[in-house]
Amino acid sequence: MLVTAPVQPDLPTPQAAPAWASLDAFLAQIGPRAFRFAEAGLRQREDALDAVQDAMMKMLAYRDRPAEEWTPLFWSILRRRIIDMQRRARFRLRWLSPAGDDPRGEEAIDWADPGAGPAQAHERREAYARLGEALRALPARQREAFTLRVLEDLDVATTARVMGCSEGSVKTHLSRARQALLTQMEDVL
Incomplete structure (x- = not known):
């Protein structure tokens, strides 16, 4: 009599976990630089944070791509997101603001070394x-x-x-x- 083991449900393969971990590490490593890039283009801290977050969320769809493709892919996604946000802001400013007013305030970021005088x-x-x-x-x-x-x-x-x-x-x-x-x-x- 042949005895067979019970059928196990499909479990994630061990290779799937490192892909997530390495994508997480990639996003964590590129995050601060991406924020500075977005802030330079959008000129507002909150918009920059939104753009970076959106780009990182879109990168999740590409987690199966080879890791060497992540850098240009991420920067392309972020760049397109910044351009979209700039267009929307220009449209809103043109139609909703009186001429000459800039409702967005500039907010400085403190990048100083905490050990400096x-x-x-x-x-x-x-x-x-x-x-x-x-x-x-x-x-x-x-x-x-x-x-x-x-x-x-x-x-x-x-x-x-x-x-x-x-x-x-x-x-x-x-x-x-x-x-x-x-x-x-x-x-x-």
């Missing part, structure tokens, strides 16, 4: 605020190229994929952004 912390906050202003003053494509290439340290090919343009365009935007930032930040550097 008050004068050093103040200088760092001011330098960060000036850099943020200088980045915001750049055209969107230059700001994106600078942030992705310099601050995020993505290679030219990946940056081009994220931005949806050629590698030559990335280099041009980056060169112009660097020149504009150097001009604006001469006394800080």
Whole structure:
């Protein structure tokens, strides 16, 4: 007589757990940088947090993709989300606000080192605020190229994929952004 074991329900395979864990680690690692990128584009803390959260939620749909695809995919998703939010904000501001009013207040973020003295912390906050202003003053494509290439340290090919343009365009935007930032930040550097 042949005895068979009872049929077990399908359980998650051991490989499924590390994929979640590594995606969680990826999102945790990229979160602060993504927030700064979003804040530079949206100019408001709450909108930046929403954009990053939305991008992270959309990344969950791509958890089965190879890990090497996550970085350009995440930045592409976040970039598209920021552009959508900018368009909505422009539409609302144009139709709901009196001419010349900007209902969104600027809120500074304290990135200072907690171990620094008050004068050093103040200088760092001011330098960060000036850099943020200088980045915001750049055209969107230059700001994106600078942030992705310099601050995020993505290679030219990946940056081009994220931005949806050629590698030559990335280099041009980056060169112009660097020149504009150097001009604006001469006394800080």
